[in-house]
Amino acid sequence: MRLEDLRKAALIGAGTMGAGIAVCFAQAGYDVMLQDISEEQLDKALHRIAESQGILIQESVISAEEAAKAREKITTTSSLEKALDGVQFVLEVVPEVLDLKLKVFGQIESLCSKDVILATNTSGLSVTSIASACQYPERVVGFHWVNPPELVPLVEVIRGKHTDIETAHLASDLARRLGKMPIMIQKEVPGFAMNRLQFAALREALHLVEEGVVSPEDVDKAMSYGLGFRYPWLGPMKTADLGGLDVFHSVASYLFEDLSSMREPPEFFSRLINEGKLGIKTERGFYDYDNESTEEILRKRDLFFVRQWKLIQEVQGT
Numbered sequence: 001m002r003l004e005d006l007r008k009a010a011l012i013g014a015g016t017m018g019a020g021i022a023v024c025f026a027q028a029g030y031d032v033m034l035q036d037i038s039e040e041q042l043d044k045a046l047h048r049i050a051e052s053q054g055i056l057i058q059e060s061v062i063s064a065e066e067a068a069k070a071r072e073k074i075t076t077t078s079s080l081e082k083a084l085d086g087v088q089f090v091l092e093v094v095p096e097v098l099d100l101k102l103k104v105f106g107q108i109e110s111l112c113s114k115d116v117i118l119a120t121n122t123s124g125l126s127v128t129s130i131a132s133a134c135q136y137p138e139r140v141v142g143f144h145w146v147n148p149p150e151l152v153p154l155v156e157v158i159r160g161k162h163t164d165i166e167t168a169h170l171a172s173d174l175a176r177r178l179g180k181m182p183i184m185i186q187k188e189v190p191g192f193a194m195n196r197l198q199f200a201a202l203r204e205a206l207h208l209v210e211e212g213v214v215s216p217e218d219v220d221k222a223m224s225y226g227l228g229f230r231y232p233w234l235g236p237m238k239t240a241d242l243g244g245l246d247v248f249h250s251v252a253s254y255l256f257e258d259l260s261s262m263r264e265p266p267e268f269f270s271r272l273i274n275e276g277k278l279g280i281k282t283e284r285g286f287y288d289y290d291n292e293s294t295e296e297i298l299r300k301r302d303l304f305f306v307r308q309w310k311l312i313q314e315v316q317g318t
Helices: 016-027 039-058 064-072 080-084 098-111 127-131 165-177 194-210 216-230 236-243 245-258 267-274 294-316
Strands: 008-012 031-035 074-077 089-092 117-120 140-145 154-158 181-185
Touching: 008 016, 008 080, 016 031, 016 039, 016 064, 016 074, 016 140, 031 080, 039 064, 039 074, 039 294, 064 074, 080 098, 089 098, 098 117, 098 127, 117 165, 127 140, 140 165, 154 165, 165 181, 194 216, 194 267, 236 245
Parallel strands: 008 031, 008 089, 031 074, 089 117, 117 140, 154 181
Antiparallel strands: 140 154
């Protein structure tokens, strides 16, 4: 299949990720079938879609008319058969449970012609394992988005053991057509690239807090006003190039051995979970969230993401 042949896509799962991804497909001009077994979840998804477009309108990324036109391209249904009728691309966005994904992929393939691309939004499960549910695993590809998907540019395209290279290239081209920044994961590893980098940083952050080196607040400041300040422009590899590979090699030679190598979450982290302090959804985590609503916290986050991406595009001339 060629990208030009893709006119209609189906998203299987209407949670936060499914709703956000549906926005991106629709705003790029594609007809979208958004499927979920729960009618209540589908209603919530439509509300979230309209809500998420609000900040894009506010920041002049799209007009109110364009937003409304995009919403008209999204059709919801609880019927899997109806969702897959006439589509060229299917993206599974169900919870991260392998048995569930295997079941869904088996059902999807039985209802699709063999030239339809089947993609999974898994954030770390094996694409090869998921594709084992299919008779034609060469058309199965990982297509991992980052939350909130309508705002964060990255999409990881993951080749399973049997994924056809043309399928992977088409997925990358599609991501670009959707206004995203794809990277190709050539070899399957748990967590792919982004989550491995994220959890490597989290492991060291937890270690520093556990050892009393810094507070959680100062860990976040070190990232936000240090590493994170330059990372939208310079990733770790280019940062090393600019700083001098000889310098970074010298520091690595003595610092690597002192970095955390813990294999399990530290005790204080597990204690927060056991106490029901799960973060913003319980108003307690590493921080207390008494003085600001969840809606306001997420609004500020989303506003920052939109303005940051606009600035990056402006500077890069894209």
